[in-house]
Amino acid sequence: MQVGIDMGSLAGGQPARLDIEELLATRLLVQGNSGSGKSHLLRRLLEQSAPWVQQVVIDPEGDFVTLSERYGHLVVDGERSEAELAGIASRIRRHRVSCVLSLEGLEVEQQMRAAAVFLNAMFDAEHEHWYPVLVVVDEAQMFAPAVGGDVSEDARKMSLGAMTNLMCRGRKRGLAGVIATQRLAKLAKNVAAEASNFLMGRTFLDIDMARAADLLGMDRRQAEMFRDLTRGNFVGLGPALSRRPLPIAIGEVETQARSSSPKLMPMPDAPADVEELIFTPDPEEFARLTRARARPAPRPTTDILAELARATPLSDAPLARAGRDAAAPEMDKQERDSRVAAVFGEILADPQSGYRTDAALYQDFLVRLRMRRVSGPAMSLSDFRRRLAIARSGVDAETAATEAWATALTLSSQVTDDLQGVFLMLANAAIRGEACPSDARIARAYGTHSARRARRLLGYFEEQGLIIVHADPAGRRIVGIPELQAETAPGAADAADEDAGRAQAAE
DSSP, rough: OOOOOEEEETTSSSSEEHHHHHHHHHOEEEEETTTTSSHHHHHHHHHHHHSSSSEEEEETTTTTTTHHHHOOOOEEOOOOHHHHHHHHHHHHHTOOOEEEEEEEEEEEEHHHHHHHHHHHHHHOOGGGGGOOOEEEESSSHSSBBOOOSSSHHHHHHHHHHHHHHHHIIGGTEEEEEEEEESSSGBOHHHTTTTOOOOOOOOOOOOHHHHHHHTTTTTTTGGGGGGHHTTEEEEEEEEEETTTEEEEEEEEESOOOOOOOOOOOOOOOOOOTTHHHHSSOHHHHHHHHHHHHHHSOOOOOHHHHHHHHHOOOOOOOOOOOOOOOOOOOOOOHHHHHHHHHHHHHHHHSSSTTTGSSOOOHHHHHHHHHHHHTTTTTTOOHHHHHHHHHHHHHHTTOHHHHHHHHHHHHHHOOOOOOOSHHHHHHHHHHHHHHTOOOOOOOHHHHHOOOOOOHHHHHHHHHHHTTTOOHHHEOOOOOOOEEEGGEEEEEEOBTTTTHHHHHHHHHHHH
């Protein structure tokens, strides 16, 4: 079904039509400096297309929550756990409900993580729920930055991966990305390059004007025109808009953002006692400032737990009297290693541990160490992730002592922390000649229930030259690792995850 919505008017007064069906297949990129009318354009697009297609808005400033009053969009507060957000996103796709994910009030890194979890859950929806969805991401340069910033590398990779999936691979899953950015130079090129429709607004920096002109197929000498565009005016190009660049004036909208651009207001009459009014402190105001200064900033939970782990454990012995040496004997290294290994075993014995974040598992790890009265310096989060990846591989002491395993550990450093456990599990099976792990087992090692994602991981490892996947005459999968000169025994890709089944039965 072909549906054309009215985005505004062209230079000659004719209506500017945007083909929604074509947009779903070809995606849209909107660019313009602050105040150019990007949010107004997105609001017009959402309002006009609301009756025709499901919509999901990633809203970092809470500007689009007012759509709920007029069009019934469900407002999802981003200040939830990752498990809650993933579950909500899955049900959003299943029941075809339009929503606004409001990230207002969250720190930038929290916004990136929340958006990534939400987008990934929509991307991983079951095939029968691949309904068409218009996914609008405002301030896209925040979620797909061209370079690293003040956020952690883990958050940046997580968010950039979700945005790349949306723009590069989302079309087959019914996800049509509409991304808006203030500056093209700050947006990751592999994300921007996947859009086939463009609406370019006012911009002043030479590098952004040059990129906008290139995307529109214009001569760079014509790039100066972007400085002269007024608010709400854009140059459009693409199969859903026009085959050649056309100026478009965006039409009116029915809803308004909660915040608006500042407007000039007349100055109030100056009071006669202005000096006394300004320089004399209000007693209540002074009390509020004193309370605010006295209140310390909350410390991260991870830092508190790490400090607790470094402290000397409590003892049932009576307190030492003053003047005597009260130092507790240090724990033997072998005993400490044994207790740490036991804690790792307890964590991995939980069938749900594979689906919890590394940060949550790290906090659990520190608490368990404290309960076992393990003294000494706490393991860092990066060391914990490495140790956890090795533990998840299932390697035994005999295999861990081999040269082949040392090579496997070196190879695993070529992939990100979240993939090391999966690669080491494959390497362990290849070294020992065991059956190739099933999709379900690979998925659990990665922290997901999706068999499709497990197969994509194998494809990614193969693209990186780390493994070779082939099949025996019966169609069972075999994974070979060239650097180890080893390969797994044939294994059925669709076999059940017996380890997970035994753990659930034990519960």
